[in-house]
Amino acid sequence: MIVSRLALPLNMAMQRISRRVAEQPRSVQLLQRHMSGVYFRSGAVKPKPEEMPFGLFAIFCAVIPGLFVGATISKNVANFLEENDLFVPADDDDDED
Numbered sequence: 001m002i003v004s005r006l007a008l009p010l011n012m013a014m015q016r017i018s019r020r021v022a023e024q025p026r027s028v029q030l031l032q033r034h035m036s037g038v039y040f041r042s043g044a045v046k047p048k049p050e051e052m053p054f055g056l057f058a059i060f061c062a063v064i065p066g067l068f069v070g071a072t073i074s075k076n077v078a079n080f081l082e083e084n085d086l087f088v089p090a091d092d093d094d095d096e097d
Helices: 002-023 027-035 056-083
Strands: none
Touching: none
16 A cells, blocks of 8 residues: 555656656766666666664663753753853742742
């Protein structure tokens, strides 16, 4: 189903590219360089590259350190602002009503 939905836009894009190549022969070299990663010189499509599984562990290894680094940076900036009296939170005593 996904392949059939992608087929029409891909075909339309290839038609646009072929029209541009017909209008501007200089761009043939650029097109050949761009498409060299997809096709062999014979015109055959290269096989799909191997995919590395991206598991839940890898997501945690990327997100958790990012959260800790971000929290540390924000804590240090907040301390710097408070020490230099650039931003000091107001002490509200309205809670004692």
